[in-house]
Amino acid sequence: MTTECSSTPEAISGILLAGDAVLNLSGQNLNCVGSTRFVANSGDALGVSTAPAQVKWRTDYAHSLGGVTAADVDRVVVVSDGDGQEAEHALSALKAAGIAHMHCTLKSGCDADAFMDEKDAEAVAERLRQLGYL
């Protein structure tokens, strides 16, 4: 069974471990630290690079994961925008190749629109203080 998680592009490094390589199937740039490794196109095969990369999964990649296994990667983190077929095929291929992996679905963050209006903050804070929350 594939481990599933969710994150935002900005916070993705919070779920990565030192031995991971990111297979970025999303159309989004990920906010990763400089040492993060990425699964990247290497001709008709896949390899591992330290340069940020996005991959458009092809069916024949299932037979060319040797570059990934050779790169001393502990785990491949498949990052996608949702549960599309691309992610499904990539995860199946990794499972068949016996490569440890995890699937991370990118979600939107919550900005100020998701909360009480800023002008109400003091009044809300006071109500919450009265009930011991603040």
Place this chain on the structure above:
Amino acid sequence: MPERFLLGIDGLPRWMWREFADSGVMPHSRQLLDSGTLVPMKSSLPEVSSAAWASIVTGENSGGHNVYGFTDLIDGSYTLAFTSSRTFRSKPFWAREGSGPSLIMNVPQTYPAQELNGMLVSGFVALDLKRAVQPPEQLPWLEEIGYSVDADMSLIEKGKQPFVDGLHSVMSARCQALHHHWDREPWQEMMFVFTGTDRLNHYLWEDYEDTSSPFHQAFLDYYHEVDQQIARILERLDDSTVLAAVSDHGFARQQKSVNLNCLLAEGGLLQLKESARPSYIDMLPETKAFAMDPGRIYLHRAGRYPKGQVQPDDAEELMTSLTQFFLNAEVDGQKIAAEVHRGADIYSGPFAHRAPDLVIMPAENIALSGRMNLSELIEPTLINGKHTFEESSFFIRGDNIGAIPEDMKVEHVLDVFKPEESRQRKAA
């Protein structure tokens, strides 16, 4: 006649409802409870009304509906924000396609009022009646009767009697509004929540426990009035209506409020720069973890927070040491934590990535706060009753209801109350 009626009684422990029903404090409840099934229910984690009511009305845990407490931080920042109806990322049952018309009144976490097929008057935390009513044309009548979106909690400073009188007054207006609007249209679904019970429990729990207290009877009298109002509702329903009655959490004695951020600071795990009014924005990069109400712990992770330096490879060890830190922590020789849960173990859903890393469950008699005021580990407060995770109430009667899970939780309410819709939602 509505097809379904969901009654809320904020903070009423199952054992207390049964006790009051049997002892004569709530005589109509005895008849009600005997007509269906009453079971204990577990609240949300943490056991806070905002998250619990959100779970009750959406059928999700916080990882699904995105409400983790009354407070939150805007993503990628240290800006403290307050959750609202806009925070929901899963729709309440009345807002789903094909729903309604619904009359929804005083449900916590529904402010500002959102459009729906029906009518909604927001519950706590609500500030302005004008923004608490949908559709807006229903506002004038509510204003005329002096409807209050919130009880005046400052009355407790004048004494317990004025405070309780205020709770009675607010309940009276709310019930008047319920029956008035009930008369206007043939609602398909209805939800009405008594919230004064939570306020009473917070400030007069010691008077409930002390039968010699001059306010002991006032405590019982309030619940007697709640029961009278329940009777008025029951008189208008027949066996064709599926009726559920729930509370969002239980209640127990609170003797101390312990500030978790103060504890973290004393342990060197939270470091703030000097500030007249300390807030999350004052956290220094060296901070390892911080707390939010009530009992949520967040690692100061790199990538999640602008100045966060906790790396993924260090997170596991830090969570393990924090768990021990809190389980071992004592105040005045008393343990402050009963259990510590990992966020990854208790939350699931598309917004689980916004979850706290740890949730601390308080020990007996202890309440936990996430205030950023680090000057007092034990906070002075008039509050003497606290929420509990265990023993909220779930009652149901009617046909076409779902099976009650053995481990009933707030996120299961819709599975039992609206089983077909719940099945369809999960299959989608």
